[in-house]
Amino acid sequence: MSPTVADLSESALLDIILPRLLATASEESDVVLVGPGDDAAVLSVPDSRLVISIDTQVQDMDFRLQWPNGYRTTGFNVGWKAAAQNLSDINAMGGRGTSMVVSLTLPGNTKVSWVEDLADGLAAAIRELGANDCQVVGGDLGAGREIVVTAAVTGSLEGREPVLRTGARPGDIVALAGTVGRAAAGLAILESSRSMESLGADAVELVTNQLQPWPPLGAGPAAATAGATAMLDISDGLIRDAQRLAAASGVTVDFDPEALAKLKNPLESTGKLLGIDPMNWVLGGGEDHGLLATFSQGVDLPEQFVVIGVVGAGPAGVTIDSQPPTIFGWDHFAG
Amino acid sequence: MSPTVADLSESALLDIILPRLLATASEESDVVLVGPGDDAAVLSVPDSRLVISIDTQVQDMDFRLQWPNGYRTTGFNVGWKAAAQNLSDINAMGGRGTSMVVSLTLPGNTKVSWVEDLADGLAAAIRELGANDCQVVGGDLGAGREIVVTAAVTGSLEGREPVLRTGARPGDIVALAGTVGRAAAGLAILESSRSMESLGADAVELVTNQLQPWPPLGAGPAAATAGATAMLDISDGLIRDAQRLAAASGVTVDFDPEALAKLKNPLESTGKLLGIDPMNWVLGGGEDHGLLATFSQGVDLPEQFVVIGVVGAGPAGVTIDSQPPTIFGWDHFAG
Numbered sequence: 001m002s003p004t005v006a007d008l009s010e011s012a013l014l015d016i017i018l019p020r021l022l023a024t025a026s027e028e029s030d031v032v033l034v035g036p037g038d039d040a041a042v043l044s045v046p047d048s049r050l051v052i053s054i055d056t057q058v059q060d061m062d063f064r065l066q067w068p069n070g071y072r073t074t075g076f077n078v079g080w081k082a083a084a085q086n087l088s089d090i091n092a093m094g095g096r097g098t099s100m101v102v103s104l105t106l107p108g109n110t111k112v113s114w115v116e117d118l119a120d121g122l123a124a125a126i127r128e129l130g131a132n133d134c135q136v137v138g139g140d141l142g143a144g145r146e147i148v149v150t151a152a153v154t155g156s157l158e159g160r161e162p163v164l165r166t167g168a169r170p171g172d173i174v175a176l177a178g179t180v181g182r183a184a185a186g187l188a189i190l191e192s193s194r195s196m197e198s199l200g201a202d203a204v205e206l207v208t209n210q211l212q213p214w215p216p217l218g219a220g221p222a223a224a225t226a227g228a229t230a231m232l233d234i235s236d237g238l239i240r241d242a243q244r245l246a247a248a249s250g251v252t253v254d255f256d257p258e259a260l261a262k263l264k265n266p267l268e269s270t271g272k273l274l275g276i277d278p279m280n281w282v283l284g285g286g287e288d289h290g291l292l293a294t295f296s297q298g299v300d301l302p303e304q305f306v307v308i309g310v311v312g313a314g315p316a317g318v319t320i321d322s323q324p325p326t327i328f329g330w331d332h333f334a335g
Numbered sequence: 336m337s338p339t340v341a342d343l344s345e346s347a348l349l350d351i352i353l354p355r356l357l358a359t360a361s362e363e364s365d366v367v368l369v370g371p372g373d374d375a376a377v378l379s380v381p382d383s384r385l386v387i388s389i390d391t392q393v394q395d396m397d398f399r400l401q402w403p404n405g406y407r408t409t410g411f412n413v414g415w416k417a418a419a420q421n422l423s424d425i426n427a428m429g430g431r432g433t434s435m436v437v438s439l440t441l442p443g444n445t446k447v448s449w450v451e452d453l454a455d456g457l458a459a460a461i462r463e464l465g466a467n468d469c470q471v472v473g474g475d476l477g478a479g480r481e482i483v484v485t486a487a488v489t490g491s492l493e494g495r496e497p498v499l500r501t502g503a504r505p506g507d508i509v510a511l512a513g514t515v516g517r518a519a520a521g522l523a524i525l526e527s528s529r530s531m532e533s534l535g536a537d538a539v540e541l542v543t544n545q546l547q548p549w550p551p552l553g554a555g556p557a558a559a560t561a562g563a564t565a566m567l568d569i570s571d572g573l574i575r576d577a578q579r580l581a582a583a584s585g586v587t588v589d590f591d592p593e594a595l596a597k598l599k600n601p602l603e604s605t606g607k608l609l610g611i612d613p614m615n616w617v618l619g620g621g622e623d624h625g626l627l628a629t630f631s632q633g634v635d636l637p638e639q640f641v642v643i644g645v646v647g648a649g650p651a652g653v654t655i656d657s658q659p660p661t662i663f664g665w666d667h668f669a670g
Contacts, residue, residue, distance in 0.1 A: 033384065033497075034428075034497055034499065037500075037583075038428065038497075038499050038500055038567075038583075039423075039424045039425075039427035039428055039500075039567055039568050040386045040387060040388035040424045040425055040427070040428045040430070040490070041386070041387050041388070042384060042385070042386050042387075042428065042492070042497050043384065043385045043386075043387060044383060044384060045380040045383050045384060045385050046383060048380050048381055048383050049368065049377060049378065049379060049380060050377070050378045050380050050385055050489070051375045051376070051377050051378075052375060052377075052378060052434065052436055052472065052473065052487075052489065053374065053375035053376070053436065053473055054436035054437070054473060054474060054475050054485070054487055055438070055475050056438040056440060056475050056477055056483075056485065058440050058477055058478070058479040058483075059479075060480070061477060061478050061479055062477065088374075089374045089375045090374075090375055092374035092375070093369075093373065093374055093375045093377065095375070099387065101387055101388065101389035101487055102389070103389050103390070103391040103485050105391060105393050105483055137387065138387065138388055138389060140389050140390050140391050140485075142391055142393055142396060142397065143393070143396050144393040144394075144396055144481060144483065145395070145480060145481050146479060146480050146481065148391075148393075148440055148479065148483045148485075150389070150391065150438050150475075150483075150485040152387075152389055152436055152487030154385070154387065154489075155375070157377070162368075162369055162373075162377050164369065164373050165372075165374075231374075232373075232374055233374050248372070
């Protein structure tokens with residue numbers, strides 16, 4: 001039997017996790033003045049402004065330990081996703097991650113090796129997504145009936161102004177960085193009867209987009225530098241998140257159907273495999289953590305962005321070619 | 336039937352919670368540049384250094400919804416404790432709380448009124464404990480099988496150096512701010528068969544210390560100003576936390592038995608009631624969130640502190656009148 005967290009004391013478990021998390025520490029970073037091991041960490045905030053956000057994943061709500069298609073979620077998947085989701089919120093403000101504090105609630109029968117994987121996944125995401133100045137600086141460990149992973153992340157604007165949801169103006173262009181619909185397509189595969197072994201490389205990649213999303217972390221700061229008027233992270237679906245931006249700015253976001261079709265095309269084969277119209281994933285699927293941003297006409301668009309619509313004068317809401325959309329996103333409590 | 340969170344959408348629940356949390360907003364504070372409602376919050380950090388910590392409470396682990404003595408934990412209790420625990424970590428570094436982000440994981444059958452109470456308790460603790468510049472700036476809401484409340488808190492050192500666990504030196508005095516043992520005595524009452532109605536005012540107050548601890552938030556900054564050499568928050572018991580300070584500093588913390596007896600005296604009647612030696616609570620009980628700090632001999636001790644021991648040259652560890660103690664604190668995974 002491999003050991004479980006109930007076999008270890010809190011401090012013994014911490015001694016196993018911490019070195020793996022500290023693998024995020026960059027020699028060049030001088031952000032962390034006091035790291036893990038005291039009552040709290042101390043960070044340097046050179047430009048005197050800090051971005052902060054918090055995000056939680058719960059077993060069987062945000063991920064399943066075992067999916068209908070047989071796949072077992074690894075600790076690495078969960079750790080990666082926790083880091084990616086949180087760093088995406090900083091990206092969406094135009095910032096770069098500087099630190100993370102992580103709270104783990106673990107059932108006693110959780111394997112220690114699973115928790116080690118989680119720490120490795122967290123560290124790998126921070127590094128591989130390019131958040132090179134971000135370090136895990138503290139955390140909390142406790143027991144519970146289900147796995148709950150919460151991370152709070154801080155970020156730096158590096159002297160830029162934050163990009164809010166409120167600044168979109170009629171006439172702006174609407175642009176997307178990163179992907180939409182891929183994580184939702186991956187979710188549909190995990191919830192189908194198609195085993196991982198039966199899938200082609202494309203479909204496996206979609207599952208990876210669901211389990212280990214790849215937010216375009218450079219794009220947020222680039223958009224801020226280019227003068228983005230509004231921006232947010234697409235976490236609950238393109239339509240639902242565009243509605244949020246539209247409501248906050250008091251404008252209409254009108255999507256170009258041809259641009260949406262281009263986003264749908266790479267998902268066609270998986271749509272056929274599962275008998276699902278992939279436009280559902282493009283419009284309603286979150287969790288790729290792409291960025292939706294608005295820019296003034298004629299701006300030099302950062303390379304990560306493609307134009308997918310325009311901003312109209314109102315009423316506040318979302319349209320596709322001036323028609324109301326019929327597919328919506330995700331609500332955590334809706335039945 | 337009163338409504339549950341499953342009856343509401345995520346945004347409807349947020350609309351109920353947010354105004355209650357924003358009751359923490361002080362007109363005078365200019366810390367919050369961007370508050371709740373965007374992908375992340377933006378804080379002002381005038382002295383370019385930030386203290387940060389995270390802490391989680393889990394139903395049936397950190398609190399019971401219903402205790403053996405019949406008491407039902409209110410949302411107000413849980414919200415208060417979440418704020419108090421987190422603010423205590425900032426206090427223990429010598430800082431003052433500036434912001435909080437809060438993640439709530441709630442079973443669908445949680446009553447909306449319970450969640451309203453939780454938001455009120457969080458806001459009340461921030462205000463009544465004296466963290467006047469602290470505001471809730473963001474959060475996350477999700478469903479789960481049990482209630483999990485995680486808060487991350489930021490703080491300011493206001494130009495002071497942080498007080499770490501590592502700086503205690505032989506010859507220093509050991510001092511306590513706040514209380515020890517009261518929350519543990521309250522826990523023993525909750526876990527007994529003594530109903531709340533059967534208790535005297537003193538015992539009810541001990542239960543309140545368990546459910547809504549009162550960390551001495553001014554004492555941390557005062558200790559830092561007075562030149563405290565080391566400090567931590569007593570969350571897992573006086574002996575266990577003193578051991579941490581001793582280990583970090585490489586010194587012996589030697590407690591004065593007469594000082595410990597004085598801490599025990601107010602708990603004698605409750606000890607008799609329950610048939611428990613109250614020294615167990617003084618030495619092994621955490622959760623009052625008092626501060627243990629060391630100061631150079633002859634320092635002008637801040638008024639919140641009383642001397643309870645001295646620092647010796649080693650070996651690293653804790654003694655009482657130079658003898659090893661026999662009562663230890665709390666480990667989250669130990670059986």
